[in-house]
Structures are given as C-alpha cells and as structure tokens.
Amino acid sequence: MSPTIELADQVFEAGPVAMTPSCVEWTFHAGEWRLRIEAHAPGVFRLRCGPLAWLEPGKPTLRAQRQADMLLARHEAVGEMECLTRETGGWRLVQGEAGLEVGGSEPGLRLFRGDECIARALLPIPSAGSGSGRWPLVWALEPDEGVYGLGESLDELDRRGARLVSDAPADRCLPLAWSPRGWGAYVNTLNRVEHDLQADGAYTVEAWGEGLDLFLFVGDPSEILNQYTALTGRAGQPNLWPMGVWLDQAPGQSAESSLQQIRSLRSQGMALDALVLAEPAILGFQADKPVFEWSGRIPDWRGFVAQAAELDIHLAGACIPGVLQGTSLFEEWADRGWLLCDAEGEPWLCPGTPASGGQPFGLLDLTHRDAARLWTERHLQAVEEGLEAPVCQAQFDLPDETEARGGETGAVLRSAYPHLARRALFDAVAGPRTPQEGVLLSRDLFPGVQRFAWQQGPAVDNDWQGYAATLRAALSVGNGGVAVQTHRLGNAGRPTGAMTPELYLRWLAMGVFSANFSFQGLPALMPDAFDADTRALVAHWLQWRYRLLPYVAGIIDDAVRTGLPVQRSMAQAYPADPDAHVWDTQYLLGPALLVAPVMQAGGVTEVYLPKGDAWWDLNTGWRYEGGTRWTVRPGLDTLPVFGREGHMLCLGPTAQHTGEINSARILEEVWMFGMPEHNPVVMRNKIRVMQMQGSSYIKGLEGLRILPSEGLEVKRRGAEVRISRAR
Structure with missing residues (x-):
C-alpha cells in the first residue's frame, strides 16, 4: 500500500475553510483535497474525503448519476449541526445527542451519543499523488463488542472473526455494519470494500476508489436501520x-x-x-x-x-x-x-x-x-x-x-x-x-x-x-x-x-x-x-x-x-440487554411477538425473555417478567411465543388461500397483552389506542372478538372500547 498519513496530522491545524449549518469543510494537500462532513439527517454524518475534482466533478455524467441513484434514494442533506471548537484542540460536530469529534490531541474520529464516546476510528488518508485509491478505516472495538449486519450468515450473527469482500458473490456481503453500542457505518460505493473483523481486535474497513464516501450513524440499531433505509431506499408494500x-x-x-x-x-x-x-x-x-x-x-x-x-x-x-x-x-x-x-x-x-x-x-x-x-x-x-x-x-x-x-x-x-x-x-x-x-x-x-x-x-x-x-x-x-x-x-x-x-x-x-x-x-x-x-x-x-x-x-x-x-434479532431489538444477544435463534416477529423456536429434537427448549418488558405466554396466558430464563416443553402443536406487554395481536380468519379473505373484513379477533398502550401493527391499520385516567380507549374494534389478558375488563361504548383494570 502507498504511504498514508493520519487524518489529524494535517487537516485541522488551520480550521475549517467553509462552514454552514449543515456542512463543515477542511482543505489539505495544498488545497487540492477536501474533507467535507455533512449533517445528512438526524443522527447521520456524511464524511467525504478526496481530491476536489472527485468531490465536485461538475455536472455528473449520466453513468455517474445512475450509479449514484443505485446507492442513494436521498442525496441531499436534511440535517443541521453545530461546529464547536474543543479546548483540547480539534472540533466537535453536534446534532442533538449525536456528536462527531475530529482532530485534536487524540487522532482519528470519535462518535458520541450524548456525553458517551461510543466508537473510535482511525482514518489514514493516502498521500497526495500516491494514486493508491484505497482508503483504510480502523475501528477500535471493545473486547466484548459485537458487530452486526454486513450480509448473510448461516451461523454467527455477530460478524467478529469474519473477512468479507463486498463484490465476492460467495461472501454474501451487504454494506451496513452496526454495533449495539449505538454506532453504524456504511461506505457509499459500488466499488470494492473489504471488511476484516478480527475476533479479538480491531475492525478494519478498506474501500477502493478515488475518494471516500462514508456515512456514520448514531442511535439504537432500530434507529440506524431506519435512517440507513431512508437513505438507501425501501421496498414498497406488496399485495396480500x-x-x-x-x-x-x-x-x-x-x-x-x-x-x-x-x-x-x-x-x-x-x-x-x-x-x-x-x-x-x-x-x-x-x-x-x-x-x-x-x-x-x-x-x-x-x-x-x-x-x-x-x-x-x-x-x-x-x-x-x-x-x-x-x-x-x-x-x-x-x-x-x-x-x-x-x-x-x-x-x-x-x-x-x-x-x-x-x-x-x-x-x-x-x-x-x-x-x-x-x-x-x-x-x-x-x-x-x-x-x-x-x-x-x-x-x-x-x-x-x-x-x-x-x-x-x-x-x-x-x-x-x-x-x-x-x-x-x-x-x-x-x-x-x-x-x-x-x-x-x-x-x-x-x-x-x-x-x-x-x-x-x-x-x-x-x-x-x-x-x-x-x-x-x-x-x-x-x-x-x-x-x-x-x-x-x-x-x-x-x-x-x-x-x-x-x-x-x-x-x-x-x-x-x-x-x-x-x-x-x-x-x-x-x-x-x-x-x-x-x-x-x-x-x-x-x-x-x-x-x-x-x-x-x-x-x-x-x-x-x-x-x-x-x-428481528435480539441484538437489534434489545441492544441494551447484552444477555439477550447470545440467543441468536429467537427473535421478535414485528413489535408484539417474541418467538423462540424449538431448535433440537426432544421438545425441550430454553427461552430468554429480554429485560425492559414483561411477556405474556400465548399458550398459557401467564405473565413473566423480563430478564428471566425459562425451560419449556411445547408439544408439536405449540410454539413458544410471548406477547409483549402493552401490545396487541390482531388475527384474521382461517382460509385456504388469500382469495377467500374479505378485504373489507380482514380481522376477526384481538388478543391483548396487559393494558394496551401501542397501536397494533395490522394491515390497513385503523385501530387507535388512547390512554386516559388509567384506562385505554380504543377505536376501530367494531365487530371483533376481544380477548383481554388476566386482570383486565372490557366495556364497549358504541365504536369505542374501554380497557381498564378489573376491580
């Protein structure tokens, strides 16, 4: 590899050359190169680094525009940030709880969530005229820190220990990586990106190209996936x-x-x-x-x-x-x-x-x-x-x-x-x-x-x-x-x-x-x-x-x-509960159901109920506190499924094909897990939950059977249903 220099060594001594509410820019290599950081969206920073001719090529060619559209569904920055000078040197870019520090006595990039530093990375950049076209980014990982995403895995969901090449079909690679600590990264390129996730060391990303286009995310994994797919595009709603x-x-x-x-x-x-x-x-x-x-x-x-x-x-x-x-x-x-x-x-x-x-x-x-x-x-x-x-x-x-x-x-x-x-x-x-x-x-x-x-x-x-x-x-x-x-x-x-x-x-x-x-x-x-x-x-x-x-x-x-x-994997749904992350064959099905499939012969399986929620067994109606572990013996006609407290499960009719389902009456029954607090996830959702004076008032349940969990009573008032504690 051609010689490289640390980002902090040359860029930040003179300060930014341009600054707007959404963008800060530094110049280096005698003004021929730029480092540009944007507040691309809430909790999302976009870092672009490379020759000015790459960063601002003039009117893009049709081919360049088509390639850019393959990668991004939203090109323009929609966030704003503050650019603060640190007493110890360098700069801190802040948007809400998300912060990015660059430069100063400590080299590299530092991502913050509030006052907590959640990630550190070194970004050596090629020397001017080296022509290496390869951009290494080295993340310093905590010993027990997992890295998730990056494509298909048939064994471990935590990708530590893997080596992946983005354009090698056998590697089954995807570009987003994230950690339950609250950071994510995406290299925005169709070119080659190599990922080396050492089992007990750093995570090295090496991107090929004339310049580097890197998105950094701050937030829970659900927030990261939300922002990543808003940035890169989502699928539409299919038919039934x-x-x-x-x-x-x-x-x-x-x-x-x-x-x-x-x-x-x-x-x-x-x-x-x-x-x-x-x-x-x-x-x-x-x-x-x-x-x-x-x-x-x-x-x-x-x-x-x-x-x-x-x-x-x-x-x-x-x-x-x-x-x-x-x-x-x-x-x-x-x-x-x-x-x-x-x-x-x-x-x-x-x-x-x-x-x-x-x-x-x-x-x-x-x-x-x-x-x-x-x-x-x-x-x-x-x-x-x-x-x-x-x-x-x-x-x-x-x-x-x-x-x-x-x-x-x-x-x-x-x-x-x-x-x-x-x-x-x-x-x-x-x-x-x-x-x-x-x-x-x-x-x-x-x-x-x-x-x-x-x-x-x-x-x-x-x-x-x-x-x-x-x-x-x-x-x-x-x-x-x-x-x-x-x-x-x-x-x-x-x-x-x-x-x-x-x-x-x-x-x-x-x-x-x-x-x-x-x-x-x-x-x-x-x-x-x-x-x-x-x-x-x-x-x-x-x-x-x-x-x-x-x-x-x-x-x-x-x-x-x-x-x-x-x-949804346990690491994605419960990042703050590290005990849940090792349970990699149980998952959330949507927001309301925890599913723990039986994964071995004999019918005996263990279930971990994540902290932060209480859970209702769909098979017995019993309530369990989160943070607990249970051994269950489900028959072949049952599956360990638990309803998340505060949620509802809306069920439709039995049918032999979807053509038998009346689209005007797709629901038959509602199961409640504790006092309803959340609007249910359901096709063509028109059910709304409101809380008032210790009770839940729900609209949209006309004609549906309602099965409340133990300790609740149901009263209908025309088009409205009141759920309250049983006296």
Whole structure:
C-alpha cells in the first residue's frame, strides 16, 4: 500500500475553510483535497474525503448519476449541526445527542451519543499523488463488542472473526455494519470494500476508489436501520397473496403433478397461494427473435394458467437475463453491443446455470437503456400472460476484464449488475400502478437490495443444522436492512432421510411465524409423506399462518415506513440487554411477538425473555417478567411465543388461500397483552389506542372478538372500547 498519513496530522491545524449549518469543510494537500462532513439527517454524518475534482466533478455524467441513484434514494442533506471548537484542540460536530469529534490531541474520529464516546476510528488518508485509491478505516472495538449486519450468515450473527469482500458473490456481503453500542457505518460505493473483523481486535474497513464516501450513524440499531433505509431506499408494500403459503415445484416435476399436489393439500384443509415453477427458466427469448416463448415443458401455457386460476394459485418462474449461445439472436445482439464483453471485445459467456438448463449464454448489458427496456417490456408481457412473480438470480462472479457498454468493469459491474436486473424486473411486475406493488424472487445480495421484495432464503440441508441456518440467514440479512427473507421447508436437492416428523413440524412452525415460507414439491418433503397425525398438525399450523396474515402484512407495511425487518434479532431489538444477544435463534416477529423456536429434537427448549418488558405466554396466558430464563416443553402443536406487554395481536380468519379473505373484513379477533398502550401493527391499520385516567380507549374494534389478558375488563361504548383494570 502507498504511504498514508493520519487524518489529524494535517487537516485541522488551520480550521475549517467553509462552514454552514449543515456542512463543515477542511482543505489539505495544498488545497487540492477536501474533507467535507455533512449533517445528512438526524443522527447521520456524511464524511467525504478526496481530491476536489472527485468531490465536485461538475455536472455528473449520466453513468455517474445512475450509479449514484443505485446507492442513494436521498442525496441531499436534511440535517443541521453545530461546529464547536474543543479546548483540547480539534472540533466537535453536534446534532442533538449525536456528536462527531475530529482532530485534536487524540487522532482519528470519535462518535458520541450524548456525553458517551461510543466508537473510535482511525482514518489514514493516502498521500497526495500516491494514486493508491484505497482508503483504510480502523475501528477500535471493545473486547466484548459485537458487530452486526454486513450480509448473510448461516451461523454467527455477530460478524467478529469474519473477512468479507463486498463484490465476492460467495461472501454474501451487504454494506451496513452496526454495533449495539449505538454506532453504524456504511461506505457509499459500488466499488470494492473489504471488511476484516478480527475476533479479538480491531475492525478494519478498506474501500477502493478515488475518494471516500462514508456515512456514520448514531442511535439504537432500530434507529440506524431506519435512517440507513431512508437513505438507501425501501421496498414498497406488496399485495396480500405473496404472504400466503408457497409451493416450490420439484426439479423435473410436471405441471399437472404440481396441480395435483395443490388439490391434495386443499382436500386435506391445507392452505396454499403460490406455485414456483422449477428451473430451467419457464420462458426465454426465441432463437431468432427478441420475443419471449414459454418453455416446451408446459405445452399449453394458457391452459395451465387457467387451471391455476381456478385453484386461486399465483405463478412464479425463473428467467435469465441473457440469450443462449449458438442462436442467431445471440449473434445479432453481439453485433449490436447489447451483451457484456470480455477483454477482447467478444461477448462474455456465462458457462451455464440451472435457470439456463446448463447451456452457456451471453448476459444482456443492462446498462444499455434499450436492452434493459426490452427485457422489462418482455417480462411485462409475461406478467400479463399469467407469470405474476419472476425468479431471477443475476449475481455472477464476472471476471475483472468483463465490461459493460457504459464502461463499468470489475467490482462496480459485479455490484451493479444484480441491481439493474432486479430493477428491470420490478418495473415489469409493478407496471404502471401507483403506488408500485409486486414481488420478484431472488437470492442476490448487493447494495440497495432492500428496495426490492421478495428475498429468498438459502438452500440448506434437511436436518436440524439446516433449519437453524435458514433462521440465522433471515436474522442476519435483517440486521443488514433487508426487511423480508423467506424460508424453504427443506431442500429438494439434498438427502431427505434426516427430515423426521418432529423436525418437519418445528421447521413449519417457525416458517409460519416469519415473513413467509415455501413447501418443497419433492414427494418426500410434502405433508403427504408423513402420517395422518403429522398431516393434521400441518393443517393446524397453516390455519395459524392465515390467521396471522393481517399482522404479518402490517409488519411489512411498517417496514415500508421504518426499514425494520419482519424477523428481528435480539441484538437489534434489545441492544441494551447484552444477555439477550447470545440467543441468536429467537427473535421478535414485528413489535408484539417474541418467538423462540424449538431448535433440537426432544421438545425441550430454553427461552430468554429480554429485560425492559414483561411477556405474556400465548399458550398459557401467564405473565413473566423480563430478564428471566425459562425451560419449556411445547408439544408439536405449540410454539413458544410471548406477547409483549402493552401490545396487541390482531388475527384474521382461517382460509385456504388469500382469495377467500374479505378485504373489507380482514380481522376477526384481538388478543391483548396487559393494558394496551401501542397501536397494533395490522394491515390497513385503523385501530387507535388512547390512554386516559388509567384506562385505554380504543377505536376501530367494531365487530371483533376481544380477548383481554388476566386482570383486565372490557366495556364497549358504541365504536369505542374501554380497557381498564378489573376491580
């Protein structure tokens, strides 16, 4: 690495050269470089450092603007701060409780929350003219301090000990890191960022680029996720049907066999809403025309769509963002410059994926407006013909020399390409509707992924370890800003011998109390593979899923406003309770429910109830104080779930699909956990809670059954309900 200098050594001796209520700027390297710090939003500082020509390039090019828009949904600073001179030297920038100190006798950056220093970091900067293009940032961590976020993890949620590279697909990396101590950091770039989280030492971030663009957050993890997703974008509210149960077609399974499985489930009282057609892609470009054709494995696509519609089943299926090698259309688009190219200017060939049936194909250059528009238009037509949710995996390990028409290469192209693919497909699914609604399925992780629903969970083994891995995967990406990640109930591509009835039901119960899950169409993983008692319990849990839909939909609607995930890790929900952080397979489902899935055979599990709240057992109605630990033995028809005191759970009717749910009467019943203090999270929320003279007055409960917890009494007054202590 080229020589570096400490930030404090050269920048702060002469003081700022520019100062406004939202921005302070210093100059160094003979005035050719700048350090600019903005109060970007309450509790958010933006630090940009580098050559003036990088910081103020003049009118941005179209390519630069498109890349900036991939990263940020809000570019302008909306906060204000004070810039104070410290007696010991240096400067302190203050906005509310959030403070950032720079310079002085102590080198580096220091983040404050009130009077408490919550983080320290060194920011060595390259010497002028070094041309290193690499920016190290070294966080000094406390010995027991956890760092969360940074993408998907199948084991530890605390990322200490991990080494991650942002543009390496296998690392499953996301850009946000945060600590329960109250700080977060995000490097705003499509270029490479390397994270080295030493298990017992510092956390080193090294960002590549001509300059450094760094966002620093101060607050609880929930506040950090709120500000991060407000800054980088959030997904919209989907329709109701994606929250119903899904079925993943097994490899090689026929369409008629899948429909028969659906009929069998329905005949046994089991609910279902969507079918994901197996790979290879269900549609693709014709060999000689830029027109989609449906796969020959479903000879009569329109007839199949009609049969699915009769069953109220919504269809999803895979696509590839490219054209098969050896076709005349491949040659035509290569000549036109619509395909990504290698170092020699020839089309770069993807060696084949499951979606392409293993056949090599050229990748559409989605930086090319015409190519991207065509791909969107063709999928819009496919949606009109019955494909309601495309499935696309577009995160490829592109060689450094692969180049797009806009000039993107290397890490930038690897980070940008899945974003461009997801954006083009979402435009097709959402169409002209306002607000835009719709889902598309993908496993891709990239900066900005949280703007798009629905994120697929990993393919794991059919054993207790695989069950734990899919849960931790959802909690870890939730820590990184992804609101919704789904689960697969098993894996059709792995041995099924370890999938016992007990494991199947425990896995199913966790999936019911999550953003969503899917059955696997492989006969050995379908409910029909098990005995009658197990099938009856499957039907029981599916009834619970559909009763929960108003609440789950409300959590997702809440995520549109707050950026908080559906499944919330203990470190994210209870940062001030370090005892809770080690319980990494229990979680909050939205704000009202604590879920502690049974994670091992035998039916005995331990539950930790976090400090700061009291908890009501949904199964027994008993109340427990927070900060306590319990051993429970739930049967296969129950799951350890606890209601958070002061909250309510609103439930809907049982149904076999969402088409049976009356949108004008989506609620049936309300469960209260202690005296209601919070408005419930529920789809199309019109329920409001007010406190007065020791009682709660609630509007919006007309016609609903109300189940108060012990010690409360309910009195109805027309459209208003009064909840008070029992005398």
